[in-house]
Amino acid sequence: MVAFLIRRTFGMILVLLAVSFVTYLIFFKIPGGDPAIRIAGRTATDANIIAIRQKLGLDQNIFVQWWDMMKALLSGQLISYYDGTNVVQQIKEGMPATFSLCIGAGIIWLGFGVLVGTISAVSAGRFSDRAITALALVGISLPVAWLGLIMRYLFSEGGVSTVMPDGGYVPLTTNPAQWFFHLLMPWFTLAILFIGFYGRVLRSNILDTINEDFVRTAKAKGLSSRRILVKHTLRASLIPIVTLFGLDFAAVLGGGAIITETVYQIHGVGFYAAQSIQTQDLPPLMGVTLYGAAFIVVFSTLVDVAYAYLDPRIRLS
Amino acid sequence: MATTGQEEFTLDTASELAAEEGGSKIEGKSPWALAGRRLRRNYAALGFLGVFILMVVLCLLAPVYTTRVSHFTPNEPNAGGFVRENGQKIPVISHGSTDFGQNGSVKLTAGGIPIGPQWGASGGAYFFGADGLGRDVGTRLLYGGRNSLQIGLSAAAITTIVSIFFALLAAYFGGATDWIISRFFDLIWAFPVVLLGIALGTALSIDGFHHWGINIPAGSLWIPTFVIAFVFIPYIGRPLRGQVLALRNREFVEAATAQGAGSLRIMFTELLPNIASSVLVLFTLIVANAILTEVGLSYLGAGVQPPNASWGTMIADGQDVLASDPWLSLLPGIAITITVISLNVFGDGLRDALDPRAKVRIEH
Numbered sequence: 001m002v003a004f005l006i007r008r009t010f011g012m013i014l015v016l017l018a019v020s021f022v023t024y025l026i027f028f029k030i031p032g033g034d035p036a037i038r039i040a041g042r043t044a045t046d047a048n049i050i051a052i053r054q055k056l057g058l059d060q061n062i063f064v065q066w067w068d069m070m071k072a073l074l075s076g077q078l079i080s081y082y083d084g085t086n087v088v089q090q091i092k093e094g095m096p097a098t099f100s101l102c103i104g105a106g107i108i109w110l111g112f113g114v115l116v117g118t119i120s121a122v123s124a125g126r127f128s129d130r131a132i133t134a135l136a137l138v139g140i141s142l143p144v145a146w147l148g149l150i151m152r153y154l155f156s157e158g159g160v161s162t163v164m165p166d167g168g169y170v171p172l173t174t175n176p177a178q179w180f181f182h183l184l185m186p187w188f189t190l191a192i193l194f195i196g197f198y199g200r201v202l203r204s205n206i207l208d209t210i211n212e213d214f215v216r217t218a219k220a221k222g223l224s225s226r227r228i229l230v231k232h233t234l235r236a237s238l239i240p241i242v243t244l245f246g247l248d249f250a251a252v253l254g255g256g257a258i259i260t261e262t263v264y265q266i267h268g269v270g271f272y273a274a275q276s277i278q279t280q281d282l283p284p285l286m287g288v289t290l291y292g293a294a295f296i297v298v299f300s301t302l303v304d305v306a307y308a309y310l311d312p313r314i315r316l317s
Numbered sequence: 318m319a320t321t322g323q324e325e326f327t328l329d330t331a332s333e334l335a336a337e338e339g340g341s342k343i344e345g346k347s348p349w350a351l352a353g354r355r356l357r358r359n360y361a362a363l364g365f366l367g368v369f370i371l372m373v374v375l376c377l378l379a380p381v382y383t384t385r386v387s388h389f390t391p392n393e394p395n396a397g398g399f400v401r402e403n404g405q406k407i408p409v410i411s412h413g414s415t416d417f418g419q420n421g422s423v424k425l426t427a428g429g430i431p432i433g434p435q436w437g438a439s440g441g442a443y444f445f446g447a448d449g450l451g452r453d454v455g456t457r458l459l460y461g462g463r464n465s466l467q468i469g470l471s472a473a474a475i476t477t478i479v480s481i482f483f484a485l486l487a488a489y490f491g492g493a494t495d496w497i498i499s500r501f502f503d504l505i506w507a508f509p510v511v512l513l514g515i516a517l518g519t520a521l522s523i524d525g526f527h528h529w530g531i532n533i534p535a536g537s538l539w540i541p542t543f544v545i546a547f548v549f550i551p552y553i554g555r556p557l558r559g560q561v562l563a564l565r566n567r568e569f570v571e572a573a574t575a576q577g578a579g580s581l582r583i584m585f586t587e588l589l590p591n592i593a594s595s596v597l598v599l600f601t602l603i604v605a606n607a608i609l610t611e612v613g614l615s616y617l618g619a620g621v622q623p624p625n626a627s628w629g630t631m632i633a634d635g636q637d638v639l640a641s642d643p644w645l646s647l648l649p650g651i652a653i654t655i656t657v658i659s660l661n662v663f664g665d666g667l668r669d670a671l672d673p674r675a676k677v678r679i680e681h
Contacts, residue, residue: 015503015504015507018500018504019504019507019508022504023516026516026517026520027516027520030517030520030521030526137658137661137662137665138654138658140661141605141609141654141657141658141661142654142657143609143612143613143616143628143629143632143650143653143654143657144613145612145613145616145629145632145633146612146632146646146649146650146653146654147650149632149635149636149639149646149650150646150647150650152639153639153640153643153646153647157639157640158640251509251510254509254512255509255511255512256509256510256511256512258511258512258515258617259511259613259616259617262616262617263636273512273515274617274618276519277515277519277617277618277619278618280519280522280523282519282520285515285516285519285520286516288512289508289512289513289515289516292508292509292512293507293508293509293512296506296507296508296509297507300507
């Protein structure tokens with residue numbers, strides 16, 4: 001296990017380095033033109049550009065440039081050239097809002113996904129299964145931005161009522177009731193896509209597992225069908241769902257909830273990135289992209305380690 | 318993503334299972350013919366394929382709509398204009414007004430609200446209303462749809478072709494080739510899809526792409542197309558690589574090698590036909606995902622750039638006036654949802670037809 005942990009951690013660090021290099025290439029090398037002009041944004045002055053060119057050491061070797069950039073980022077010195085704010089600081093400030101949104105949505109989508117998938121598999125072929133399957137399909141086909149806007153129109157801007165708050169975020173420490181109230185619609189908006197998807201995956205997993213030998217043995221032992229479902233079938237079918245959840249959850253925490261945050265004006269990490277698109281302000285985008293990728297890489301390592309802990313075959317391979 | 322897991326849709330299973338469904342009737346028919354027969358009996362899948370084709374045809378007819386119905390081109394502003402209805406002149410963008418009542422009361426009406434859907438009352442113009450610049454929403458819906466569909470379909474086609482190529486190379490040669498290609502997949506996989514799309518989309522929206530003799534200007538539709546194609550490569554490449562890997566050591570490959578077939582011949586005439594059914598299913602589902610991604614990127618401003626319309630930019634255009642003009646965001650969203658649902662239903666039907674084992678299993 002120790003050897004596995006060391007190997008996996010080493011691999012993770014290599015991937016993080018590669019990811020940061022690719023991110024560097026995206027922002028500095030892929031677009032044409034002078035990167036100093038580009039990174040200075042739309043409101044640059046000549047003095048600005050010269051300062052940036054010197055600061056970034058753009059005349060140096062590409063690897064040196066990349067390494068300096070990463071050092072600047074990690075030591076919290078990456079500055080937005082649009083409004084001069086500190087990128088790392090801004091990402092940190094956005095994290096409570098993003099985490100509030102993602103943790104709530106994650107609980108909803110995992111809970112409803114499992115519920116929907118199980119009901120649908122148990123009643124396979126019947127009306128309730130068809131109805132759920134159809135709804136799940138609609139769920140994965142809705143554009144998130146549109147779903148959010150429609151919910152806002154219907155429940156906060158008078159389409160049906162004006163009961164719900166029209167976007168915005170209230171910190172948990174300021175007012176827990178308002179925090180919950182403001183996040184209710186964003187949670188469901190973010191969760192619906194995943195509920196549909198998880199429901200479909202779990203349904204087919206359960207239907208696969210039902211045909212396994214160990215389920216037949218449980219049946220032959222005379223266990224009740226409820227017990228077989230909960231203790232045997234569902235437990236085995238949930239393993240792939242847990243993996244999926246680990247990675248999807250990492251992706252939304254890492255800024256993947258950007259559209260939901262933008263629609264509901266939740267000032268989280270994703271919202272920060274979305275604002276930077278409008279001003280073509282590249283340092284914040286680079287910061288958020290790296291932050292998101294780091295979440296995915298670290299979480300997928302954690303999922304692997306959890307698997308290795310549960311299944312010895314993996315750590316020996 | 319709708320493409321995790323490594324489902325096996327080989328045509329072998331199709332023929333195995335065909336035996337269960339019709340006995341003697343299936344003798345002498347190819348697996349493709351059997352799959353086609355199963356698909357023809359799936360009316361839901363066929364119906365939704367029809368819906369998708371209808372959407373494509375409608376969007377292709379956008380220029381006809383412009384000349385025959387709306388008489389507006391998609392990017393033609395008309396903010397100060399009027400339409401005539403039953404002899405009345407209605408401003409395209411409403412004017413504010415101040416009415417003084419007799420008892421000294423003042424009634425203020427806010428202006429600047431674009432005209433709503435006219436449903437043909439004004440002779441075709443503004444059938445679905447106007448946007449904030451007085452542009453015809455119906456015309457923009459069709460032209461925007463054309464852009465969204467073009468980006469979705471070409472991005473999916475590029476991803477699929479590139480992924481097939483990588484998957485065949487990686488799984489056939491193995492060793493260092495496999496290692497490099499797999500790490501390349503891992504690297505793209507490590508970024509959240511939307512964030513990588515935004516990073517590339519924004520970086521390329523500034524100056525366009527000018528490398529290796531390829532020049533793409535900044536506002537081009539090819540930028541979102543290539544960005545989306547790039548982002549989805551591992552989502553097809555990984556499952557296909559797994560399938561080719563499983564086929565690599567089968568007897569028919571050995572037989573081809575024994576007959577003296579070269580690497581290219583084995584890859585493209587022996588291995589490729591065996592993954593063709595999965596490619597078809599994955600392609601359908603990736604088109605749906607590519608359209609949704611285009612909408613997300615364009616909504617955030619990192620996809621299709623103004624003045625070009627796409628369904629995503631139209632949703633964004635309408636969001637600030639949601640309370641007064643909900644149709645501006647509502648209509649493109651409905652168009653996207655219909656298109657994506659029809660692709661997903663058809664994709665599911667295609668999977669059931671090509672991989673009946675999954676279906677038989679579910680019907681227990």
